[in-house]
Amino acid sequence: MRTSRPGFLLRSAATLAVAGLVLTGCGSSDDPTDSKPSPSAPAEPDHEPLTGVQLPEGKSAARTHPAYIVKIDNTSASAPQYGVAKADLVVQELVEGGVTRLAVAYYSQLPKEAGPVRSMRATDAGIAAPVGAKIMTSGAAPYTFAQLKKHDVEWIDMSTPYVVRDTSKPHDLLHSVVGKVAKAGKATEKDGKAKRPGDFMPWGDATTKLAGGKPAKAVDVKFSPARTDNWVFKGGKYVLRNNYMAKNGQFRADTVVVAQTKTTIAPYKDPGGAIVPVSHFTGRGKAWIMRDGQIVEATWVKKGEKGAVTFTDPKGAAIKIPPGKVWLDLIPQGNGQVEPGGVSVK
Structure with a gap:
């Protein structure tokens, strides 16, 4: 706040009265209304990082436990x-x-x-x-x-x-x-330290739909001559027919994502003498995304082990994954010692 001598205030009263009219019209840095904070933008609704499911307004996905x-x-x-x-x-x-x-x-x-x-x-x-x-x-x-x-x-x-x-x-x-x-x-x-993990998938929202898909009510995903997943679309979910889960404890996927990955061989063998393949979920590769009885071909990209995965369609447009439970199959590209995996729609 500025201070002045009383004599100066008496001599300048008229001048200040006129100037006040001008200042009132154009505003001043001392105007108390200037110090009022502007209304903050509403916080974006949070969602679960591993499913994309939106949380109720005001709820956070941060918890004291990790994933x-x-x-x-x-x-x-x-x-x-x-x-x-x-x-x-x-x-x-x-x-x-x-x-x-x-x-x-x-x-x-x-x-x-x-x-x-x-x-x-x-x-x-x-x-x-x-x-x-x-x-x-x-x-x-x-x-x-x-x-x-x-x-x-x-x-x-x-x-x-x-x-x-x-x-x-x-x-x-x-x-x-x-x-x-x-x-x-x-x-x-x-x-007591709440922290939210990053998103595992590039999540969309409840209105997100996959475009350009082809019908896919039954899909086989091959890992090797010894293992092929048999997926069927039933009751709005994807069900793995040849699974080993308890009958009353089945995981029913809203979305199935298949990513073909670079495969190397670990520098050791298992106790039985078999080679140990390593699927590298880094770099880029071909992908297939199944949702609502449809299958979409895509490309996945992931920069390093810590990077988040993204997907693009054949035209290069970004693909968002609709919220829900996801089953992700990492199938091999093949490397001479490991046969390439693949996807076939029945």
């Missing part, structure tokens, strides 16, 4: 798989012997248990890193640990109380490990 990925066996020996139905997202990857393994991701809800839990692969870096997910695992090869550490991926193994052995199955050491997902999430509450 979790549980590595689950995907052979007949794993039946019945449990906890999969509550997942936000499932990724299927090729492992040794031509069979596959699941990376089952949770964030919007955490099941009490999920499994049977198996070991990680280097492929998991490109799946977990984009959303900062912690992987629940029974273990891994030294090469895999090094690759995940390189990309800042954390894991939770059997040295913790959150990945434990089911003592009621002493006859099957490979398929008796349980992931205590809700317990792990509960343990993070004391930290």
Whole structure:
């Protein structure tokens, strides 16, 4: 605030009175109305990072627990798989012997248990890193640990109380490990640090529709001579006919995405002497997106393990994924030692 001598105020009263008329008309930096904050723009509605489902107004997707990925066996020996139905997202990857393994991701809800839990692969870096997910695992090869550490991926193994052995199955050491997902999430509450993962997919909104699709009520997705997924569109969802999930715990996908990825061979072999393929969910490749009984061909692009994936149509236009549960198949391009995968519509 400016201060003046009283004598000066008496001599200048008339001048100020006239000047006040002018200042009132054109405004002044001392005008109290100038200091009022402008109305803030309404906050954008938040959505679940692993499903794209919009949250009620005022609700945030930030939570005190991170996203979790549980590595689950995907052979007949794993039946019945449990906890999969509550997942936000499932990724299927090729492992040794031509069979596959699941990376089952949770964030919007955490099941009490999920499994049977198996070991990680280097492929998991490109799946977990984009959303900062912690992987629940029974273990891994030294090469895999090094690759995940390189990309800042954390894991939770059997040295913790959150990945434990089911003592009621002493006859099957490979398929008796349980992931205590809700317990792990509960343990993070004391930290009180809410954080929201980045989006796993380029989500659209409830009005988003895929354009240029062809009918696809039954689709086969080939990983290897030993594994082909048989997808059918039924009741508005995609159902995997040849799965090993419990009958009352089926994961029903709103969208199925297939990404063909570069494949290399890990510098070690499994205990049986088989080569271990690594599917690199980085770079670019061909993609197929199934939704509402239609299939769309696309190109996927992902810059590095930590990068977010994007999709474009044959004309180069960006594709948004409608909200909902997604099943992502990472099939191999093939490299001489591994046969290329493929997609066929029946």
